[in-house]
Amino acid sequence: MREGLFIAFSLFTIAAASGVVLSKNPVYSAFSLILSFFGLSGLYLLWGSTFMAMIQILIYTGAIVVLFVFVVMLLNLQVIRENSPNLLFVGVVSATVWFFSLIILRVLTRAIPTNVTEIPTNQLRTISKLLFTRYLWPFEVLSLFLLVMIVAIFAITRAQEISHGGEKV
Amino acid sequence: MNTVVDYFLIPLLPVMAFIFAGLLLILVQCFKRPSLRPFTKLLGFLGPVGAMGATWYLFKSQPLAYSTAMAGSYEAWLNEFIQSYQLDSITMVWYWAIGALSFVSFIFIEAYFADLEELPEILILLEFIAAAMMLLISASNLLMVFMALELMSLPTYVLVGIEREKHFGAEASLKYFLFGSFATVLLLFSIALLYAYTGSLQFTQISNFLRVPVGGENPSGLMVLAASALFIISVGFKLGMAPFHMWLPDAYEGASTPITGFMGSAIKLAGFGMALRLWWGMLAPISSHWTEILGVLSVLTMFVGNLGALKQKNLKRLFAYSSISHAGYLILGLISISKVGSQLGVQNLFYYLVVYGFMFLGIFGILAVIEKQTGSTDLSNVEGIGFSHPFLGLCFLVLVLSAAGIPPTAGFLGKYLLFADAVRTGHTTLVVLAVLSSVIGVYYYLRVLVALYMTEPSQRIVLTTKNRLVFLGILACAFCMIFFSFFPQKLGI
Structure with missing residues (x-):
């Protein structure tokens, strides 16, 4: 089977x-x-x-x-x-x-x-327990990571707008 | 709970300074007022200054209480959580260096991009990169290494291509991104192999397992060998080691000059901090497997760097190759740590890293001034600078002499210490080759000096930069070359 x-x-x-x-x-x-x-x-x-x-x-x-x-x-x-x-x-x-x-x-x-x-049988519980106890700090760093990526994408696209002489949003 | 505050949050203060400055900058950006721009520039310095202050505070208050003194007295998960960020006396000194190097490079970057509209975004990214560097060198498990490395690398890829008008910048950024993500994938793969073999992500547990494997596994089994080889490749990519250095000259040349200075000094320091943790903190029990490989690669790196720099006409590219060769010397220092008595070896490595960092930063600070005025960094653009601009010329002279390793400068002492370590640990052949390659290196450093002082300038260069802070930064870098040479004990030697 x-x-x-x-x-x-x-x-x-x-x-x-x-x-x-x-x-x-x-x-x-x-x-x-x-x-x-x-x-x-x-x-x-x-x-x-x-x-x-x-x-x-x-x-x-x-x-x-x-x-x-x-x-x-x-x-x-x-x-x-x-x-x-x-x-x-x-x-x-x-x-x-x-x-x-x-x-x-x-x-x-x-x-x-x-x-x-x-x-483990109850995977959701196991994973969330680990995320909020043992691996809490890497998890927090992940939030920083997302924030930085937003800023980075903003910087790239804005630079592109300026260099193409396009109008700004 | 006092434990978390005392053992986690207070040691985290230097990192928090950078993160806080970054968040504050984002907040200020929300107002969209041009009048806030001077304030933004000032706010950029909050990160490095705050980090140095916090490190100083930690140093003064409880020098060693923050290490792993409390193991076992709390619940297991709390222990592991607190230990995902480790601060010891060695790391604190490295924090100092990161704070100081970022401070000086922030000066150069703010002056160089003074008219650019994206300056605040650049500063935000830099603050987070600096925070990630600190997290990287104090990580104690592989998950944290991966997170910090990515938090450090991805904004760097963006910063390389931030100047869109430069056609080459975007290309360099893409190249750096592709190579960097390739290296990251390999790193992840090796982490997965190690996890599968040892069942842990903690450095200490992995190294204990490798020393005494549970159930009589062979510690040098194929899987561990594969993981350690993949570590060499992926970390080699990040450090610019020889067979994996292809991205480095292009990325360093394509990036804006002061950002190259930051990449070559502070990020390299953090990279070597990571290499130290990974190899000596985790894979030390199987060191015989990777020291030999790294030794060969270090010599290869030196020769590739020094031979590649010989023919370069562009100063940025020339010093990019020179930084490859310096990475070679540093790796030679890295592999000769253990047997000498690890503390001393780490100090010598740190000494060279700091001296090299300020040297690279100072050179690229000067190049940034020249590029801003003349539009390029060709060798012909510095001709005669030694007489037309005595101050810049003298600083350049000192920095380049230090890069070449000529005696009165700190570059000589750093090289001497590394080579002496390597001889003591029995890597005599490698040292002979290293000295040979640094003799080759002197040729192109002297070419720069000849252009500075002995060539009739083909064009009259007038530098009109009025930014006193930049000259102060350059002076500080040149001063370090002399100061650390006579007072090496200030860096813990």
Whole structure:
């Protein structure tokens, strides 16, 4: 049962991922990406990692792919696509490299000691407890990080406006 | 709860000074009043001055009480939370250096960008970068290292490309960003491998595990070796070590001159602080595996830096290569720490880092003045400066002599201390090669001096900068080169 589900989810993910690369229409690519994320979250469910499965869909599908679709819509990427170079060679090379590095990783991790903690049953509670106790300080630094990124993006875009002589918002 | 205040918040004061200054700057920006601009400029100095003051206060009040004195007496999570930020006597001295270096570079940056509208944003980013540098060198677990490193790097990528009129700036920024994120990914990968192997993110626990592995694992197993190799690559990227240095000349040349000064001095100091923590704080039990590799890489770095600088016509690029070669000397110092008796080795490394930092900062301060007036930093632009502008010329002379390591300056003493350490730990071959490469280096430093004092200027350069603060900053950097040479004990030697 587990094996069968694993193979089914994996094949589904791979098929959807190839859809991302192969489809000519960028909107179809984005939607295939959503499908492949669903497949991934199914894999997480199989490993008993419910929280990760949920987050995978919420964040990647809910936020990131929607952003992709917005960008595709705003930029009208059809035009760009006609001029894009043929990336088949790059794709094949990187896929080969990743395949071999996965094999190497498999060899390396064969000797993983078992002192990595088991996946707990109530994951949300465990993670939030860690975030607000042991890892509170890195978590706080994360908020600084987001703030700095907002300022940085503001600085870049404003510099762009000025140098293009565009009107200021 | 007193524990959190005493052991966490009070030691955090220097970092808080920078964060507070950054937040205050954001707040002031909300008013959008041009009349607040002088106030903004003044507010920029609140961070470095506050940080130095707070460090001084910590130093005076309880020199060592802030270390891990209280382990075991509280709940485990509280211990780990408090220890995610570690302050010891060594780190406090490093905080001083970060405060001082940022102070001087803020002077240069504010003068250089005085007319630019984004100056407040630049200052905000710099404050947070400085805070992140402090967090980085006092991190005690890998999660904190990662967070602080990213908080430090990402605003830096933006700062490199902040001047949009410069075409090269955007390119340099993108290049730096791509290389930097690549290095970050490798760092994450090695963190994951180490976590999988040891089950912990704390430096002390990882190093204990590597010393005495639970259940008889082989401490030099493939996974640890892979992790340590990935650490060398990713940290090497950040420090500009030789096979991974490709981004450095472009980023340093493309960035605005005073920002390059900041990157080359303060950020490099923080990077070496991190390297010290990662290698000697965490991977020390398997040091035999990485000291040899780092030794070879350090010599390679020196030669790449010194040979690359030989043909450069642009002074920014020339000193970018020179900074690569200095990174090589520093790595040589880094690997020769352990056996000497670690305290002394760390002090010698710190001495060289501070001297190198002020030297680099001073040189780029002078270059910023020249670039602001003449529009470029070609070698021909400094011809004859030694006689037409005696003050700048003299400061430049002292700084370049220090970079070359000529005796009366602190650069010589720093190099001597590092090389002496390396000889004592048995890296004699490396030291011979290092001396050889620094002899090559003297050639291009002398070329700069020849241009300064012995070349008829092809064009008449008149520097009309009236900003006295900038000249004071340059003078301070040059003064440090002489002062620390005669009073090295001021830096703890």
